[in-house]
Amino acid sequence: MAAADIVGKSVTRPDAWDKVTGGRGYPVNVQLPGMLHGKLLRSPYAHARIISIDTSEAEKLPGVKGVLTAKDAPVRPFNPVYFTPIGCHSMVQDMVLFSDRVRFVGQPVAAVAATTEAIAEQALQLIDVDYEELPTVFDPEEAMGENAPQLHEASPQNIAKNPSFEVGDVEAGFAEADHVFEGVYQTQRVHTCYMEPRVCVIDCDAQGHFTVHSSMQHIFGLREKLAYALDIPEGRVTVVKPPYIGGGFGGKLDIGYIEMAAALLSERIGRPVRIEHTRHEDFISTARHPIKVYLKTGVSKDGTITAREAKSILDTGAHATHGSEVIMVHGMFGVVFPYRCANKKWEGYTVYTNNMIGGGYRGYGCPQGCFAVESQIDEICEELGFDPIEFRLKNAYEQGDPHPFNPAWNLNSYGYAEALERGAAAIDWSRRQPAGSETGVKKRGIGLGTQGVWVSGCMGFPDIYEHTGAIIKLNADGSADLASGTVDLGSGQITTLCQIAAAELGLEPEQVRMSYADTDTVPFDAPTHASRATYSSGLAVQAAAADAREKLLEVAAAMMEANPQDLEVSAGRIEVKGSPGSAIPVADVVRMAESPFMKDTAEGPQPSCPPEHKGTIMGSSSLAPPENPSPATALFVEVEVDTDTGEVSVLRCVYAHDLGRVINPNAAEGQVEGGMQQGIGYALMEDLQFDTETGTCLTSDFLDYKMPTAMEMPREIESIFVETNEPSGPFGAKSLSEQCVTVPAAAIAAAVYNAIGVRIRELPITPEKVLRALGKL
Amino acid sequence: MKQLITLNINGEQHELALSPDTTLLKALRQELGMLGTKRGCDTSACGCCTVHLDGKAVYSCVVYAAAVQDCEITTIEGLGSNGTLDPLQEAFVEAGAVQCGFCTCGMIMSAKQLLDEQDHPDEEQIRQAISGNLCRCTGYTKIVDAIKMASEA
CATH class of the missing domain: 1.10.150.120 ([2Fe-2S]-binding domain)
Structure with missing residues (x-):
């Protein structure tokens, strides 16, 4: 198959065969000889001081091998987020493993390792903790008040971070406006709901070297953070890349309490320690942050946005963790960047409360911003009579414009307008009726949401890793092994990166295999996050493949007595360009390079190929991508609202994405369809709820936390791929994943408005809120 | 505490010494090393642990192993035959x-x-x-x- 045919083909996922027959490669399946089982004791109080902990009874229980409390744990504060280096300025370092103070219900206070899980659980019951309760605060705006309990001494008024951005003259922009719109948009706390619980198995050997198996999305970040937290050199930690993990979606982007506890227990006991979360523990360990957005927009008569001012309040919970960075991404990409506007001002607050800690979640602050911005645009269009498509096109960036994130770059590929136009045609936008005009109990509506500027990785962000690398090694049978630190969370990198390698190397896709990797053996790789794997890891894989290809052709040229520049490789064969009869298999060339045999010549025995070409044919790369090209997205949805029950059903979605060149259409559709499931859940039903008195999670299992099943999903999800060709991308590709979850809430909210004529500015749009909006409750 | 039970899984008999509160999921994963059946929640809500008891799909996380000794249990490992997939x-x-x-x-x-x-x-x-x-x-x-x-x- 020629390169042009490999890219853009729905190559079957090689891992699918294993996954349909049982699936061996998950971290949850890792078992080591002599392995112990760990459990964490968690605080029942949202805010308390620990007066004393007595572990003596637990230690006496037969089968218990070790107990840890604050006195055994390092005290150096850290931020657990993987993708920022230790010591970077943007992240607030406010966490330790165990301390004498707890700030949320579920904060670990001790850990136990025992021969069985049951014994470890029993031992937790025997630990006697004496708490002194402290006053609590759960609402971030209350927490910013003068009299609120202070959760961290270094952060007055509980403000962990307060970034701002200003361009132009906002007051002049509002003075210039003919209309000014103001609204408050509130989003809720939701969980990533990866299906495989967080788990780790950590083995500290007799020399004090740690081998780590974990379900995390970043092997190098885990190595760095674990070494820092334990105060040991990074060289004493090896993190093994799991062949696959059971979903992550950003929820596995920080070092968990479990990795630190398991490492310390293993070091102390000298046996491997495994800790696996219960689903309850998963639910209280990471979440998309709730953000309240105060948004004000000035618009001139002709529909030009003249000014925009916003304030965002993010509830980060007990520690800053991702909240330090999410607020920035939310403010810039969610609120400030999507539309052109000369006068903008934004201020963000990351606020401590006694709620659970927020985390990373696909979209990383952007779904919250998109809901606010796109909802208000829908309000503006409704009020002033603009067509929502034309209004957006008037204010959107165009291909060739300077990138709002970095003026040194341009939007060299930017299919925003085409996504809108093709999506509108597919849903037949012209049949959309005036809001609330349908009669009858069940009312239908059509809505639109877009995301203009987003990322393909983190190039350009201060303090976030974005370099990546790969190693490709050719085998004597003509196949290739690709080793990369990029973890496949399920989104298909095992397949797409092999396609990129095959296309560049001139092999068939099934001849490239994603092989073993760990932090000892492959170049540094930033996490699988920020929609970066296809673009950034793809570039590194392409570069490594090009390196291997160059060496391959040098050896082949020597064998064929040709010039390397005159050779080409395709479908596993090398030939002199334009001379198919000259072709020799790649396998022959690799064998020749690796062969110890000599050939007899008139001058006596000679190496079978020149000595300088002897050896394994391989290529490597370690690089940072040149840019951060923006994808673009437009989503059209049709909903039906039952005005008797308040229930909203999403009937149909047309989701148009500019993702550059599509590497694997089937995998790309999978991103879109799965993104809709998460987006519909966010829009209509998902909500991590807490008791307002105690701070206890009320929805910490799938019986109480509702996410869409196959029944709640629309029967029609149409993916439209606007294939702009991104000049800096691997074979023209850029990104897709996060855009798929960013827009649905905004589009569904607009469709609900179109159906019933009443605006709901607070997610999720539950039947109760719909009935309340209709005046029926 | 432990009792000897016999499970008929994918047409094979397995004798196990288990405590009476061992779920079928735990017996499969932890005792028999049959890792195709997954634990996603342990509260009968996610479906990752679905197996068949006499041809009916059930959540193995809420079935006691000792209670299903008379059933034909089929797991993902029991699908297909002679090296071919279902x-x-x-x-x-x-x-x-x-x-x-x-x-x-x-x-x-x-x-x-x-x-x-x-x-x-x-x-x-x-x-x-x-x-x-x-x-x-x-x-x-x-x-x-x-x-x-x-x-x-």
Whole structure:
């Protein structure tokens, strides 16, 4: 198959065969000889001081091998987020493993390792903790008040971070406006709901070297953070890349309490320690942050946005963790960047409360911003009579414009307008009726949401890793092994990166295999996050493949007595360009390079190929991508609202994405369809709820936390791929994943408005809120 | 405390000494090393642990192993025969219905009961049959496609 045919083909996922027959490669399946089982004791109080902990009874229980409390744990504060280096300025370092103070219900206070899980659980019951309760605060705006309990001494008024951005003259922009719109948009706390619980198995050997198996999305970040937290050199930690993990979606982007506890227990006991979360523990360990957005927009008569001012309040919970960075991404990409506007001002607050800690979640602050911005645009269009498509096109960036994130770059590929136009045609936008005009109990509506500027990785962000690398090694049978630190969370990198390698190397896709990797053996790789794997890891894989290809052709040229520049490789064969009869298999060339045999010549025995070409044919790369090209997205949805029950059903979605060149259409559709499931859940039903008195999670299992099943999903999800060709991308590709979850809430909210004529500015749009909006409750 | 029980799994007898509160899921994963059946929640809500008891799909996390000694238990490892996959497994690969794959085995077991009982289910019946199995990656679209594909094979 020629390169042009490999890219853009729905190559079957090689891992699918294993996954349909049982699936061996998950971290949850890792078992080591002599392995112990760990459990964490968690605080029942949202805010308390620990007066004393007595572990003596637990230690006496037969089968218990070790107990840890604050006195055994390092005290150096850290931020657990993987993708920022230790010591970077943007992240607030406010966490330790165990301390004498707890700030949320579920904060670990001790850990136990025992021969069985049951014994470890029993031992937790025997630990006697004496708490002194402290006053609590759960609402971030209350927490910013003068009299609120202070959760961290270094952060007055509980403000962990307060970034701002200003361009132009906002007051002049509002003075210039003919209309000014103001609204408050509130989003809720939701969980990533990866299906495989967080788990780790950590083995500290007799020399004090740690081998780590974990379900995390970043092997190098885990190595760095674990070494820092334990105060040991990074060289004493090896993190093994799991062949696959059971979903992550950003929820596995920080070092968990479990990795630190398991490492310390293993070091102390000298046996491997495994800790696996219960689903309850998963639910209280990471979440998309709730953000309240105060948004004000000035618009001139002709529909030009003249000014925009916003304030965002993010509830980060007990520690800053991702909240330090999410607020920035939310403010810039969610609120400030999507539309052109000369006068903008934004201020963000990351606020401590006694709620659970927020985390990373696909979209990383952007779904919250998109809901606010796109909802208000829908309000503006409704009020002033603009067509929502034309209004957006008037204010959107165009291909060739300077990138709002970095003026040194341009939007060299930017299919925003085409996504809108093709999506509108597919849903037949012209049949959309005036809001609330349908009669009858069940009312239908059509809505639109877009995301203009987003990322393909983190190039350009201060303090976030974005370099990546790969190693490709050719085998004597003509196949290739690709080793990369990029973890496949399920989104298909095992397949797409092999396609990129095959296309560049001139092999068939099934001849490239994603092989073993760990932090000892492959170049540094930033996490699988920020929609970066296809673009950034793809570039590194392409570069490594090009390196291997160059060496391959040098050896082949020597064998064929040709010039390397005159050779080409395709479908596993090398030939002199334009001379198919000259072709020799790649396998022959690799064998020749690796062969110890000599050939007899008139001058006596000679190496079978020149000595300088002897050896394994391989290529490597370690690089940072040149840019951060923006994808673009437009989503059209049709909903039906039952005005008797308040229930909203999403009937149909047309989701148009500019993702550059599509590497694997089937995998790309999978991103879109799965993104809709998460987006519909966010829009209509998902909500991590807490008791307002105690701070206890009320929805910490799938019986109480509702996410869409196959029944709640629309029967029609149409993916439209606007294939702009991104000049800096691997074979023209850029990104897709996060855009798929960013827009649905905004589009569904607009469709609900179109159906019933009443605006709901607070997610999720539950039947109760719909009935309340209709005046029926 | 432990009692000796016999489980009939995929046509083979297994003798195990288990405490009476051992779930079938734990017996499969921890005692027998049959790792295809996954633990996603332990509260009968996610479907990752779905197996068949006498041909009916059940959550193995809420069934005591000792209580199902008279049943024929089928797990994902029992599908297909003589090295060939079940048509459902083939269809899941072919349709691109597998992403992270953690729900896949349970999903296939739920679909298997449907196809065992019904030759050509319609889309609503397929969706109903897998509505007790959660998936966070696929939006279920290609899973439904795969089950349709297998029903037509």
